Structure formats: C-alpha cells, structure tokens
Amino acid sequence: MTTLPAAPAVPRAPEQTGRFWADLRRHGHHPAVVTDAADGGTLSYADLADRVDALADRLGPTRRLVLLAGGNDLDTLVGYVAALAGGHPVLLLPGDNAGHVDAVVAAYDPDVVLDGDGLHERRPGTRHDLHPDLALLLSTSGSTGSPKLVRLSHTNLASNAGAIASYLGIRRTDVAATTLPLHYCYGLSVVNSHLAAGATLFLTDLSVVDACFWEAVRAHRVSSFAGVPYTFDLLDRVGFAGMDLPSLRYVTQAGGRLAPERVRAYAEAGQERGWDLFVMYGQTEATARMAYLPPDLAVASAGAIGVPVPGGSFRLEPVPERPLSARDGDLTVGELVYRGDNVMLGYATGPGDLARGREVHELRTGDVARRRPDGMLEVVGRRSRFAKVFGVRVDLDEVERLYGDRGHVVHVADLGDRLLLGVDASARPADPEELRAVAKEAVGLPRTAVDVLALPEVPRLPSGKTDYRTLVALAGSGARAATTADPAAPGGGRDDRSAALRAALAEVLGRDVTDADTFVGLGGDSLSYVEASIRVEAALGTLPAGWHTTPVGELAGRPATPARRGRTLETNVLLRALAIVMIVGTHANLFVAVGGAHVLLAVAGFNFGRFHLTDAPRRERVRHVLGSVARIAVPAAVWLAGVALLTGDIGWRNVLLLNGVLGPTSWTEPAWWYWFVEVLVWTLVALAGCLAVPWFDGVERRWSFWLPFGLALAGLLTRYDVVELSAGDEIHRGTVVFWLFALGWATVKATRLRHRLLVSAVAVASVPGFFEDGPREAVVVAGVLLLVWLSSVRVPDVVARAAAVLASASLYIYLAHWQVYPHLEDDAPLLATLLSLLAGIVFWKVASRAGNLLGTHAGPRPKPRARASQV
Template identity: 55%
Template sequence: MPFARALAGWGSRRALVHGARTVSYADLARLVEERARRLGTERRLVLLEMASDVESVVTYLAALAGAHPVVVVDAARPDVVAATRAAYDVDVVARGAEIEERRAGTAHDLHPELAVLLSTSGSTGSPRLVRLSAENLQANAESIAAYLPLREDDLAALSLPLHYCYGLSVLHSHLLRGAGVLMSEASVVDPCFWAAAREHGATSLAGVPHTFELLERVGLETVAPDSLRYLTQAGGAMAPERVRTYAEIGQRRGFDLFVMYGQTEATARMAYLPPDLAATRPGAVGVPVPGGRFDLLEVPGAPAGTGELVYEGPNVMLGYAEHPRDLADGRELTRLRTGDLARRADDGLWEIVGRLSRTAKVLGLRIDLDRVERALVDTGARALVAGTAPVDGAAERVVVAVEPRARGGAARLRARVRRQVVDLTGLPAAAVDVHAVEALPRLATGKPDHRAVAALGTPRPAAPLQGDPPAAPRTVRDVLGGVLGRRVGDDDTFAGLGGDSLTYVETSLQLEEVLGHLPADWHLRTVADLQAGAGARARRGRSLETNVVLRAVAIVAVVGTHANLLTLLGGAHLLLALAGFNLARFALGDVSRRDRARALVAAAARVAVPAVAWIGGAALLLGAYPWPTVLLVNGFVGPPGWTEPAWHHWFLEALVLLVLVVAALVSVPALDRAERRWPFWFPVALTLVALLPRYELVWLPEGDVIHRAPVVAWLLTLGWAVARARTTPHRLVVSALAVATVPGFFGDDARSAAVVVGLLLLTWSRQVRLPGPLARVVATLAGASLYIYLTHWQVYPHLEVDHPALATLLSLVVGVAVWRVAQHLERHLRRVGANVALTRPRYPADPAQMSR
C-alpha cells in the first residue's frame, strides 16, 4: 500500500490532530512500523474496532503496510463487532493499540490483492462485506486528490466516523498528499468542534446531508474558520436547494463546495460536481472521477435516455464476501452496476433520477430495507419498511408502517419497533419513523405498497393513533413534540422545527418546568444540549422574555382601553413591532430561501385563517362587518377614514400583508443574500425606506393614516432590527430610531411614549422574572393575544358602560377559551391529515421523481 508505506517521506508535517495530541508524519511512520511488527509478517485477517483516534489509525495503517486484510467495524457497536468476529473467524482483534491474537497464523486462504473489508449495509451486522484491494484504495485516493484542491498544508476537519468509507477516503487522500486530518468525536453543532477547527486552521470539512442539515442550525457563516477553503458532501443525495444555499455561502465566504457521488463498492467516490456548477446545477452528481467512466444499461419501462448507471474504473471492488471462503476469491467484476437510475444531461453532467433496488442511504449509511423488514416480520410484527428521499430539506429516513394486533398499546408497539430498527441498523432513533396503521397499505394487486409507506415519512406533524395514552412532558423532546406536533430528534431546535411566536410562550413555560432553568437562547439550542442541562436548580419565580410580557401588557391595554377600564393607547402598534421581532427570530433563520418564504407564508396563514373565519362568522351571523373587513382588504377598498366596525381589524390586516411582503422580499435571491450578509443593517435599511410613507414623502390616499399597512410598516421592520441587534452600537441605533421616529406619529404624547418605552425595553432587557402564578397568567395572555384581539370586539360592547372591569375580564377569558379550542382543532386537523396520507398515497407522474 504505497501511501501507507510512504509516511516518513513527509517528515515533520502534521499528519493527525486529536484533542491535545498532534502527530507528525515522521512520528506516525514510527508508530505504524512498531505496530506492524506486533502484527507480524505472516498475512492474517485483522478485525479492527475503528474509532476516531490516533491509535486506531495507527493500527489500520500498520495492517495496510503489512499487507494484512483488515475488516473495519464500528468500535461503538459491540454487537456488530461480535457478529463480524463470529461470522469470519478473524485471526486478530484490534482495539486501538490493543492487539488480541486469536491464533499465531491464519485460518484463511487470503487472496494476495485483498486489503480492506467494509460493510455495505450500514451497521446492520450483515455478514456481507465489500472486498477492496490495495489498488482500489490507492487509485481512489489519487483520484480524489486530483480533483480536490488538496495541498500539503491542508487540514481536514473530520466529524465522519472512520469505519465509514467516506471517512476513510478523507484519511487516505490526505495521507497521500502529506496533508493533515483533524479527528473529533464531536458533532458539528458542538462549539468544541469549531474551536478546534479555528485553533488548528482547518481548511476543509467533509459531511453527509445530515451534517449540512445540522450546519444550518449553528450557522456555518458564523462558526467556520477563516482558513476554510472547501467543503465536500457525499453519503446520499442532498436537496438541490440546500446545495445551492451552501454554494452561495461559499461564494460569500471564499470557499468551494464539492458535491460527490459514490458507493462503498467503488471504494468511495465515482463522481463529483465541479464547484463552479454547484449553484446552477445543484441536482446533478457531475462528472466521473479521474480514471473512471459511466455508462447506462437499458431498463425496461424507463424513460428514453434513462437507464441503470454502470461505473468502470480502477476503484471498483474485487467483489462481495459473505463467508470466510470468499476471502480467497480474486476480482469478480470490473464494471459496477450501481442500482441507480440515471441519465446524462445535454451539458454532459450525470443525474440520478431513481433507484432500482430496495436500499436507502440514511445519514450516510446504506440500509437494506428488505433485510430490516424481514427481521421485523421474523419477530412477529406485521410491518412494511420503506425509505424516504430528502424532501424540502428534511433528511432521508427509514419509515415503518406497523399494524397492531389488538386495540390499544400502539405507543408501546411503536416504541418497541423503533428500538428493533435502531438496534438492527445502528441509526439514531430520530432517523426512524414508525407509524401504527389500521391496515398495511396494499396496491390493487395485493402487493405491499411501499410508496405509500414512504409517504408517511414526508415532513408533517406527528399524528398519534386514537387510543394512545397521553404522556406527560418529561423531556425536552416531549415538550417540543407536544406543543409543535412534530417529530423531534436530538439535533433539532425549536426554531428549526418551525416554532413561532404563537407557540414560543407555551413551549418556554413547559421547558422551564422540565429543566428548572431556561437559558435565554433556548430556542436556538439543540434538544440534546437543553436536555443535558435538565435538573438544574430552578430560581424562584419564572423567566419570561420581555417580548412575551410586552405582548400580554399590550393586549390588556388594547382591551382595557376599548372597554373604558383605562386609557393606554398604542398597544396594537407595539404588537406590530413585536411581530417583526418574532418574525426575525423564527421565520428568518439560517435555512434555504425557499424555507424562509414558506415559513413566512405559514406565519401569515396562522393569522389570516382564524381571522377570516371569525370575522366572516360574525358578518354572517351578526351582520357585524362588511366584506372588505372579512377579506382583510379594508385598508384598500374600505371607507377612507376610521369607521366602526370596518376598521376594527386593521392590525390583523396590516400584519398579514406586511408578512407576505417580507416573504416576497426574501424570495428574491439578491435580497436574500443581502439579508444574510448584513442581518442587522438590512432591516435598518428597510425601516428607513418604510419611513417615507410615515413622513408623507410619498403619495397616500386621504383618510385614516396611522392604521394603514404601508404607513405602519416601519414598526414591523424596526422590531425586526431589534431582534438582530447583537451589540451595544446596534442597540443604540435602534433606540435612536425609536426615539426619533415614534413621537409625532400619533399626535398623542402618551401614546407615543408607550410605544417608545416598549421598544426600548425590548431592545435593552430580554428577560423578566415574575412570580410563578403571575408568569403563567402573563404567558397565557401573550399566547392567546391574537384570539383576544380577534374576539374582544364581540364581547366588551355589552358591558363597557356599566361594568368596564367585567367587560375587560370577559374579553380576555373568551379570547383565551377560543385560543384553546383553536389549538385543539389544529391538532385534530393534523391527525386527520396524517390519516388521509395513509389512505391516499401519492404517485408521481414522472418516474424520475421517485428518487428525490
């Protein structure tokens, strides 16, 4: 193995970095030579329990240098280690620097070319292994080093496991060029990972699609070191929009994105997409790696120009092994049938459009779905198993539909099946979706409908089966899943799951009950991070964010003023600024442009749908409102001046319209890029533009002014800027804007003062501690503020003259009650939607759509 034997030639260059330990090439060569002597000169079959540490790499390279065929397995999976050890009767078992010799010689006939054996089915413990030769490893390392801009001074930040062919390929290609590898057991969401990357000057990062999904949560532009020159992605298809997003980030930050395609059977890589095409051709796998070529085999029934992709090159495996006797076999094939449906586009780039076989690649692991299904059936379960492709940025998953044998107990059945799949595949529980169904979906022919099963795994709120026992929130995952109605994994965050200002309050209160104390940035922290802090001693009282307290105060001020209990104007205008504040936090995260627009439209819908339903009902039953008010267009076609009741819901109309305008703005690529590059100054600039109508520097129709959407838009964008104000100078800027622009707008000093004070509190004080009972009341009012505003117009007029306090109280109570009913109805609709998806599976018109 040339690159394993040539280590000393790179001298004092750093080869491996792990924690506080840095190993030069000269030191690595010495360690490998010493370990090779311990393995002996007679070729033996070595089982290596591979971990991401120096000693494991030394033993691996020693086996290669000594020509010992090495079976690489995950050190963290003792069940897989035991199964592989028993299946192949290995001669030597190695754990880091520990060498266990099971016999002096070998019990096997080992083919001279055999070098490495890797699992092709993830971590299932399957006896089927890929047989790779020394030529395979060397050729693929040279090929990768040829198309990547690999230099001797490079350092790869590696979070991928080394028992995985992608992780090994990073190691091989860097050792070939005398470059370094920074190894870490930490996830890319762990600040320690990036601290090490910055400290040592990492120049590249390799990841599977799930890695890039996690990077969206931490914000790559924020954490990446300036030394980063390129990213590589493989291990499954990544959503084209996400590819484009990272390519655009790279253009801004000065690094390249290499999207790659490969299989263990081809040692690692078969194709790559040149980085200059990532933004314009994100759905393609690109061109063959140097030394390789593609061809198509005809597939009956496939569209013209589409066929099974076949790869040919020096990195194609020798063949498979399923028994020790297979280790004596030489080369069995030179052309690899990939099992992927593909086509070659007019520009010469290759595209994957589907799969022929029943496999799924989840988090970089190839999962044999038929094997998992058979294993479940063997335990007595009535189950079907499918895999989902990445959809709308969601990771690929294993999806199981299971049919309960008796009524009730569905929750326990799902939990048991999930544990079985996790144990069998080595996947995290968050990557396995289990659904209890009344009957397994079948085609008209009676055959299993795996496509309908896969449809269950598309992103949608979880739908508990009727009869499941309610579970009290005991963990962070329970709380987020219960409030948001979503499936929740350890790496998820509240913001990443689609949480918004309407669900923020209830979630924060429940989480504080679980955790004892809630950090200020909890909505951006992962489930695992929050859960790690569970049990911290709670301080007296409850922490509520200032924006939550202000929402409650504002809605009480609105209702109390209308009911003649008090006079405190400006509440609705402050609510508009708070809406901008929360939009920036929950709908404008570090996700794709399409996901941002979708989140904003969904936010507008969560206001518009109940508003139109309630106002329309009041119009039909009571004759209370004209149709422009019902349709939320009164500001455009209604009476020009304030007229009751036509203008009652001006706030909701303005809010919906302005949120949709923001959605349109961030849908424009140039504006979206500008917002990401200047997250604070972009909304400040929008505020300055939106002040033109406020100061009547543009033409406005006659009539009411302070309640029209174009005129009050600056309040929403100012709230947006407050959310982005991270430094003292930023806070001074938004404070100055508030103090300079609010006075004079209303013609009422007290009203202006109320809005200014609210904005300053929002800017400078992010949390307020309240006694527990009061905090619950405040949180409830804040959470129900939309429905209180919507319904109070039908409550307080009956009591405002004689009983203003009662009018105020009943308005608040009715609004909270309607809010609770709306929450219950929303959960019911989610459940119905999930059941409809079961009975009406989707069939793509184009077979090419089946792959993604």
C-alpha cells in the first residue's frame, strides 16, 4: 500500500472559510449574481440575502426535507441557499424531467417541493427523522435515473468550497459562468466556491456553442467557466482556442478524463491567450473535488490528476485483480482511496437512511491509479470497468485508449459474452471489420466476440460523461451495427419507447393506453403489476421507482438504460411465487413447508397499501378496491360453481364465499379449502366500506403508517382472544388473522427506520404461539421481515419469469389445485404438484383471455381484464 502525502496547506483568506450560506451579508452590495435582465439583472449579496431570508422564513423553523427541482436560474439558486440557511436538507434535482421528479417524490416523500411553479408544502412540519449533519442530497455521478443518493453534510460543503476557492485563487472581482447544471456536483461546486469567496455568478443555461453565450461572456466580463470532456468537444467546434476573451482568467476541466494531448493543446492555448487551465478530479461522493493539476504542470504532466486539494490526502491500495500492463511499467498501481473533510456521510436509498450519520470516513473511489515518476497521480481505469470475454480479462478503459491511439473515438461496454464498441460516427465512420481486426490484434479477442454500434450521437449523462447503460440499451434495441456502418442507425428514441410501453400495458391490462395514462390509473393491481413490470423493464432497461404511478409519456421521456444481467424481482412477487409453491407442494405430499397462505395475507396487505391508497379522490379509491374484489370474487365464484355442479363436494356457501360465516365452525374438508379467498375478499370489502367514510379516508391520508399499524395492534385483540368474535377454527378466520394483513399494509407505508423496526418487532412478538407449530411460525415471521427489509432481489431472467407467472397465476393455482393433487398425491407427489401448478396457470390464461375479449367490446376504454389483485 502506498500513501501519498497531502498537498502543502494553502493559506485561505477569511472570506473563503466558513459556511457561505450564512455569511452572504458580509459582502454587502458587491454583485453576487448576474442574469439576463428579464430574470432579475444584477443582484448584490445584500439583495440575495434578502431573498434567501424571505424564503427561509417561509420554510419555517422546523427542519424539513426540501426537494428542489430547477435549473440554472435565480429561483433555483435562492431555493438552494435558503434551504441551507434554514438548516433544511435539500434534495437537488433537474427541473426538466418531471417523471424523475415524481419518482423521487414517491421514493423519498419530501415535506416541501420547490420547483418552477413555486413552493408546494406537502405537509406542515416533517415526517422524517433528519440527521443534524445532513445538508444536501445529490444523485451519484450526475445520473438522474436512480433513487440512490449521496448524503452530504454542512462540513462537506463548506470545506470543499473553501478548498476550491483557495487553490483556484478565486477573487471577489471574478465572474463565473454556470456552464454546467446546478444539480450536478461539479456545476454546484462552482456556485459554492464563488459564493464562499464573495465572487459573482453569471447564471445562464446557454450552451458554449451559442453565439450569444460568448457575447454575454464579454459583456459581463466573465473570468472563468467549467467544462466536462464533452464541453471541450463543443469548444473545438466553435474555435474557442482562437477567441479573444480579455477577461478570462482560467478554465476548469473535470467530469471525466480529457486525453493528454488535448490537455496540452488547451494549456498551450491558454498560455498564448492569457488564461490558465486547471484539470481537476472529483466525485459526487467527495462533494466535488479531490485533486487538481496546477496550470504550470498541465503541459509537462498532461494526463495526471495532480495533487490532493487542500486538506485532503490519497493512498493507493493494491488491486489484485488488475495485473500491471505495459503502460504501467514498474510504477505503483492501486485503487485510489481519498480522505478529507469533504468525504460524504454515506449513501441513501430511501427516506429511512436520512437519519443516518457518518458511515464513510475515507472514499474508495473505484478508480485505478498509478503514481508517475514526476510524483503526480494518473487514473488508468475503473475497478468496475473490467470484463471477461472468451476467457480473456479485458480492461475496457485500456481498450478505449488503444482505439484512440489508432484515431478512433470508441466507447467500450461489456455485453457479458462479448464487447460492444460504440463508435462516434461523426468523428470517423465505423468500419466493423477494421475495428474487429484491432480487437483481435491488440486484445486477442476473436471477431465474433465484438459487436460494433455506429453512433450518430454519443449518449451522455447530464455530467457529460459517456452513458454506458444507454449504450448497451441501444445495442439491445436493434441499433447494433454488427454488419454495417450506417451512422443513421436507429437509437430507440422516445417515440419507440412510448409505443413499446403502451403496447405492453395494453396487452397486460386489456385497455387502450395513452401517454397520459398510468398503470394504477388504468386499473392495474398487484398481479397485473408483475407481468407489466417485466415488460416495462424490458422497454426501459430498468424499472424506475414509482413507475406504476408515472404517466407513460413521462416514462418514455427518460433515456433508456441497459438492462443488467438478470431481472429485478420485487420481494412481494417472489414471496407470492414461493408461497403458492409451498402450499401446493405441501398439500401434494411432495414436502412439508406450511405457512405460505398466511405469508400471502401479509403480501395482500402490502399490495393493498401500494396500489389502492394512492393520492386519487376518495370515490376513485373505493371503486378501485371494489374492482379488485370483483377480479378475485368473480373467477372464484365461477370456478367454485363448476366444482359444486360437477362434484357435489361443496355447496352454495362456498360459491358465495360465505363458508367462514355460515359454515361449520371447525375445520371441515372440503368446505374450508377456500378460506383464504374468503378472508381476502371480505377484508377488502370491509376496507372499501371504511374508505367510503370521509373521516377514515382523511385519517389514512394524514397518518398513512400509524393507521394500519394501529389496526394491526387492534387485530391482536382477537389474535390473543381478548375479544372473541368467533369460535372454532381460528387460524383461518378473517377476524382473527386480520393483524397479518394490517402488518403488510403498514410495511409499505413504513418510510422511516423506526417504522420498520416497529413492524418487525410486532411480527417477531406476535406470530410465535399462534399456530403452535414452530416451523410454520418461522416461515410467517421470515416472510414479514423480508417484506419489511428487502424491497427487491436480482435474479436470473428465467427465475424472474417463472416467479412472475406463478405469482400472477397464484389465485387460480390456489383454486384449481384442490381438484388436481388429491388424485396423485399418494403415488406421484411431484407430478401432482406440477400438474396442479400447470392447471392453475392454464386457468389464469383462459380467464385472462376471456376478460380481455369481454373488455375489448365494451367501448373505447374497455374494462380491465379479469385478474386477481392480491393473492
């Protein structure tokens, strides 16, 4: 392990230290912000402080989670600083992606939303447990497609702003143009460092290719701007190196590796024109910057990331899986590990994580670096950017450099069993055979191990970095150029995704679908969700959070991302599939694994809370619940009527799903076989009646977790016989087992850690002793805990599809298996199990098809297909 010394301390002026958001007025009437006249003209620091104070007052004294969705404009800047000044953790998002904003709102449930339409207070006070150090939440690496966020503290922001202002030597007279989005950590660091130094921001969303941008640069005497590698591609197009910009002092570059020859060229151009080039290195997880290359070394040490920022340090940790290459020679190589006050608190994947404090003390960057003979650090790849193809271990970043040495602009991705070469056709036409020949010569891969994709435009993240996920998705969408070099190959655009999504939902739900529709709004429920989620993931490459309540048009507007190996399988779906197999296999004497039906009750409660308790009006909620009741009760009644007519084993009480109320009090076969369906139907009917009462509906909206949790506690009164509502068989009666349904409902509303702990505690405490059967009780407890703590798993595609079919058909399997397995359980239990499952799947397919045919003749907006909604 090699430890690299920290850079020498750089003296900081007093105005470059401290928390800038609380220090605005000290800069008095010096210009803080310059904008277009229509957006406010010039604001002094005093003016900015007035606006910040006014908004901070509106946000109130109670710390709340503020979601800020905006752009490079004054309102966004004021909202950001006001949240910090008021002590409110702020979740910063781009304002031009409504679908993503809605998904994050659904995932994190902010107390306040600030966007282009103003301040939207979703509730007084807060429902979150917010750690005192938490200040800012940002998407990782400039990505806007994931609910995973970086948690940053006030110390992180202040220390990194001060360090950047110090090594850049930012002056009060400097004016920085906002050439990068404010929601991107690099763009935000420009704001933070200049406000910390008392300098001026030129707020703009103009591109560097716009002529009016350069007019504004001259008019406002802009002294600096920031760029990612793609920005420098655009600068090349407009002839930036030859521009006369007398006010320009320096240009900064980060957000990805700029080729050494380009670093030299820009550094030399700057020397001729009187400005400096600062090459910088950072990650969102380090607030922004971790290293910089001093301008006087940019020519001699092009390719290096330089030295740590003031207050930071690096060490290199060995990477066993990466052997030294010829480029490395005998230099020290390892993973770059950074330590400093700007290292994040940790990650967040849901609102419960917002209560966490510091969990990270040093940042494992994932970058593989080497220490050069001149003492500078140079990043040579990513630990995650390795692939194994045909038994050959391949460094994807090294392959990109090899092609770059031969004059090709190639972006390399891993397709599992082969490499994908995404070729920038605007730089040089893609010749698949030539590119494959290079792979064989330089990497040792056979031609069949290389796919070539001609790109009329390289997909990029908001940070400007190559979007490898979308690259892989484009390859899978039919845009692959394995035998041709057509630069106009299709790219799976928004219209294609919209058509695919509408077709998928129409097929699953049996309804006409428009871009304005949502899955839930179309009558989608828990079983149709399973099949629909598989198809949505196939169309988009991933399964966005909250997709089931997001309009189709907004989903289609998101950039496609590549499907990773396997599929995302939600835990409730997996539990449904496992539970129905357990039920059938146990009844058929294949094995003994009891408890599946009671796990399904908790899953049913989970899905009730998820699909029926949306923000829809009360009457629509009631209609949705009753629709699900019909989609369970109708096929069940039809099947049971047929059984009654053909066998005479059951009577009208079973057909009407009233055996639990009017039938024998103790377990009697076959009368009690269908207890689960009865419990589910009448539980939903009762809850529909409750939701029809305005008071109950209002309580649910205000106390979305505490209502079902309270009902679960109330349900324990019958579970422990404090209140006796029935006699005889208790473990199969709805009035007794309701507490399990309510626990599942509370689980989906458990947005905080303490909520999850409470649900877990009740499950662990209340299930033992109920069945007087240890293994069964362990199964039920495990099922509830999995619902609470594990939202999804990644499984092979074949497992996901099998689970999806079993979960979707679970109601029909439950109904049908009673007529199949008894004939085979003694002699062929495996065959009895398989045929029972198959019979239920066939029943499901026939019922679905019948429902679809009936729906398509009902008018322009047919009814949903007949489907079970909860089992």
